[in-house]
Amino acid sequence: MTVMLEIKNLHATVDGREILNGINLTIRTGEVHAIMGPNGSGKSTLSYVLAGRDGYMPTQGSVTFLGRDLLALDPAERAAAGIFLGFQYPVEIPGISTMNFLRTALNAVRKARGEAELSAADFLKLVREKAKTLDMDPEMLKRSVNVGFSGGEKKRNEMLQMAMLQPRLAILDETDSGLDIDALKVVSHGINALRGPERSLLMITHYQRLLDYVVPDVVHVLAKGRIVKTGGKELALELEREGYAPYVGEAA
């Protein structure tokens, strides 16, 4: 298996404060990794640094994505290269229908990838099909992006965007939080549908619940901005039983 993402000794600051201090992580094509860790350990920060958010400043180390220097690209270029971030708190865009947003995003990414824009008819067909697999009411697509959506609807909408954009590496930040068990199953189904030999997943989660449905190949514990332990899927169960206390101490 080829390497998809290689993070070497990554340090990053937010507001001048060092939040990530020396992350090393290698994700191969087709693998599913989970990052777990206590609140405030830097999980979302890592996802933002990988996606190129302003204000999340890498200060040391390197990130290589499919052979390219990821940190040199702007956020849109990273999206076109195949990075997708499923947001912990999806953002509202009043006045722009979900449908319009999806189409604008898909066409922007396709254009950057040198592909032709989808015709209106093909786009509609595709989006309806994907919405169906996520158990989403097509009426929802007419509503403004995430405006007035329930927590579960917002997360489904993230999964719909992922399904449309077909990323190479999806980073999913607490996609499971705020979901009831039925919604969790639907969302997990959406994630599993994306799994394949060409794609990789990095799931950020606080609880192992999601990992019952989307079984990871590798589990990491992030504490105080550093990966303090790496193991197989059984590590998630261990964390569930014993909590993060031992790791928080260890990293300090």
Add this chain to the structure above:
Amino acid sequence: MTAANPHETLEQITGDYKYGFVTDIESELAPKGLNEDIIRFISAKKGEPAWLLDWRLKAYRIWLKMTEPSWAKVSYPDIDFQDIHYYAAPKTGKDGPKSLDEVDPELLATYEKLGIPLKERGILAGVAVDAVFDSVSVATTFKDKLQEAGVIFSSISEAVKEHPELVKKYLGSVVPYSDNFYATLNSAVFTDGTFVYVPKGVRCPMELSTYFRINEAKTGQFERTLIIADEGAYVSYLEGCTAPMRDENQLHAAVVELIALDDAEIKYSTVQNWYPGDKQGRGGIYNFVTKRGACRGRRSKISWTQVETGSAITWKYPSCILQGDHSVGEFYSVAVTNNYQQADTGTKMIHIGRNTRSTIVSKGISAGRGQNTYRGLVRMLSGAEGARNHTQCDSLLIGDACGAHTVPYIEVKNPTAQVEHEATTSKISDDQLFYCRQRGLSAEEAVALIVNGFCKDVMLHLPMEFAVEAQKLLGVSLEGSVG
């Protein structure tokens, strides 16, 4: 001059503002300055009847005693009204072109470049256009087709000759020649503009539009538009405007009068894209405009929709006088100020008749060092039994150096009248920008998308033919506002 690819050439010449080129055409200019002789000159050029010259001169004598208004939240150096040419017209044969075939090819090419082909086919096949170039109307399309429906659509100069009774009856009946400093100036020196009359019971079969273009340096454009919808008539009209990029400021002081009789409806849309000046605030158009509609008839309706992205300074308050019982006034506005642009814009809704209703939706977007003021008056007079107004006034800020201001005036003299006013101010959030960029949009595409969402409630009132163009224009006007 015919360029192989006019659009490419345009961008090379003008950079950000795509309409900033100058057409090299021989013009006839009035000498600079303003006095009674100049007014006589303009009137003679147009072959006007004596009553109209008198009307102009009366306006001029009143104007001499007026002072420029200073209450708007805009600042600019004093305008030297003697340093302006009040008349500029492309040189033509004796009487001007009789048909499109006779229009100077250079002018046709200019409008082609501006995306307003003066051909009765192609992308704007459903839209009749009156093209006003500096002080004169150079072409009007689809006249014959409109005539069949009984609709008069012509330049105002022509209407003065062909339909003097209509012009005499309605000119100045909504905006009197003594109305305000700029409207009075306009009354004295107006050169051209559009005239529309839709007879009783006629639904105008196509969109009408005027495209205003300032070309000459050191000129002002003073156009006058008069639209009358007789009983039960309907018309939708749109105006667009552009000007070359110049370091000096140029004055545009227009007057628009609308009259809607019983059960008539006028929908008036503006996409204003005058040259806004450069990034340092040099140059640009002073857009000081008086627009007012009278809902004279019962159940009549006047709806203003404006997308104001250009001009160094915008000063305009398209208003409705709701005289007829059950008449309806609407004002939907998007105003963008970027770099050093200033806009003080809004509306006046004057409720006179019973059960009159008005709706105001204003969206102000400020970026760079732009200053954006909404100024609106809602007046319910004592006879306005059961009248209602709803005002929604939203401001969006991009960056920290710009400003948004809301100045509502509310006067209610009838206890049964209801007035509602809501106002919000928000910023484009980093969260929204990052979310869009993560989905593959560039920073500029992200701003354009978010701003279009913010303006949706206004944009959906634009005629379809122009909505897409206006959406793009919003994006272009805000280029460079983030990142």
